[in-house]
Amino acid sequence: MEWLNENTIAGVGFFGIELELLRIGDSPPAPHFKLVVRPNDWAKKVRPGTASAVTWSWETYARELHVPDERIEVGERLVRAIVSAVEERGLPWQPVMNKGYVAIQRPGGYNALVVDVYYYRIPRLAAKIPSDPESLGLASPFPELQDVWTPAERQWEFIVPPGAQIPDVGALVDLVRAFHPAVR
Numbered sequence: 001m002e003w004l005n006e007n008t009i010a011g012v013g014f015f016g017i018e019l020e021l022l023r024i025g026d027s028p029p030a031p032h033f034k035l036v037v038r039p040n041d042w043a044k045k046v047r048p049g050t051a052s053a054v055t056w057s058w059e060t061y062a063r064e065l066h067v068p069d070e071r072i073e074v075g076e077r078l079v080r081a082i083v084s085a086v087e088e089r090g091l092p093w094q095p096v097m098n099k100g101y102v103a104i105q106r107p108g109g110y111n112a113l114v115v116d117v118y119y120y121r122i123p124r125l126a127a128k129i130p131s132d133p134e135s136l137g138l139a140s141p142f143p144e145l146q147d148v149w150t151p152a153e154r155q156w157e158f159i160v161p162p163g164a165q166i167p168d169v170g171a172l173v174d175l176v177r178a179f180h181p182a183v184r
Contacts, residue, residue: 013039070162075117085170141171
């Protein structure tokens with residue numbers, strides 16, 4: 001598995017999982033999956049001509065992903081507002097452009113907020129939190145916006161349709177900062 005991770009094209013990785021059966025006292029055996037091999041993107045050898053690097057920007061979202069101008073405009077305004085709110089609070093979070101979305105990352109490369117203009121075909125602002133908002137006792141900072149909890153991503157998502165007013169994103173920054181330590 002390690003050989004495959006070192007000798008395949010970029011973007012392809014292999015995991016090796018070992019299955020164990022564990023028993024506590026007289027309990028029935030329970031499966032336990034142990035990770036023994038994982039992709040090492042830092043050591044991956046990229047063969048010349050097999051990978052195409054794209055530097056993502058608002059322009060490449062339009063050109064490469066065919067994101068409509070109205071979605072890009074909403075995304076740009078959201079990111080500017082978030083960056084301003086983050087700077088006002090002295091947080092060390094930085095925007096990082098990815099394929100179809102901008103992640104606002106705290107130190108260590110962890111996403112705190114996400115602005116997506118591609119994957120859901122409508123602009124959305126998402127906050128990374130450890131559990132669903134209800135169990136954390138959180139009230140929506142944007143009651144005027146449709147919101148969705150996506151458990152697999154641990155994201156509280158807010159739909160910001162084109163033409164809508166950009167919400168006060170500072171309220172969301174204040175809400176999620178407790179879940180994202182300043183230094184890691």
